[in-house]
Amino acid sequence: MLRANQAAKRLPCWICEQPINYNAGPDNDDSFSVDHFKPRSTHRHLAEEPSNLRSAHLRCNKSRGDRDVKPGLGFVAQTW
Numbered sequence: 001m002l003r004a005n006q007a008a009k010r011l012p013c014w015i016c017e018q019p020i021n022y023n024a025g026p027d028n029d030d031s032f033s034v035d036h037f038k039p040r041s042t043h044r045h046l047a048e049e050p051s052n053l054r055s056a057h058l059r060c061n062k063s064r065g066d067r068d069v070k071p072g073l074g075f076v077a078q079t080w
């Protein structure tokens, strides 16, 4: 239900700020996916916390991985 509730908000992608195609199938990279603001891998207890969910393109979600994102500023640069 968390996914459905998030989709029902019809929000734009929180990563690239472009509209999401809510009618696209799951094999379409422009389709909706639920992203976790705090990654599940490091914040398992927030995986089902509604305030931790964000609407994102499947493509953006995939390319983000577990990196931190600052909305509107692109990906945080890796520092080595």
Ligand SMILES: [Zn+2]
Pocket (backbone or CB within 6 Å): 013, 014, 015, 016, 017, 018, 056, 057, 060
């Ligand atoms: Zn996007």
